[in-house]
Amino acid sequence: MTEVVPTEDPQGPSMRAVTHVIYGLFALGLISAGFLALATVASIVLAYLKRGDAAGTVYAPHFDWVLKTFWWGLLWLVLSALATLIFIGWLTGAVALVWVLYRLIKGWLALFAGQPPDGEV
Template identity: 55%
Template sequence: MIQGDDTPDLDKGLNQRQLVHLMYGLFAVGILTAGIFGAAILAAVVLAYLKRGDMVGTVYAGHIDWIIRTFWWGLLWLVLSGIASMIFIGFITGLVAMIWIIYRIAKGWLAHCSGETPLPGL
């Protein structure tokens, strides 16, 4: 029997940088398809939660938090906009919420491409 046949290959899979790109990409696909591929957004957030512990103390930890916060705040504002649509202002607030989500994903992804963490704020 050859030694090492059952040892894991440490180079398999995506590295942390690629995982963050994947999360931003999945989120963007879900948004750009107007929710048709909403499962992509959920996959990005689930992946962010699963990898959150692995990325503590790295430059990528800020991106994980950014993606998770963008999802939850965006969901809150979209739900509130849906409720407000009953009084005909929800469409405006929904549009503002979608622009905010797109802005945050773009800002975070561009910061990631530059090797930085997204700055807190909007």
């Protein structure tokens, strides 16, 4: 099994550090219960800006993971907000929030282990 060695830019922060910042900002936005939602938006903007730089490295799947988690989570939270009109939205919103937290934790732990978040190499 060969590991992809990331190319690091000596002028800027490492891709590993950038990926940790993305996960950290995303988590900050979630644990603040939306009070610091701008942190989550900043993590997504950063992920889109640095996605090309991470291509071909072990960090690229993490960028895709965070972006998919954000967009799917946003979709389900919006649908849950609409479903509160029929009193089931609170339950589906809680399930969506747990799913987003699960993916955030799973991805961040995989980053610490130096693995892609989905377990595939």
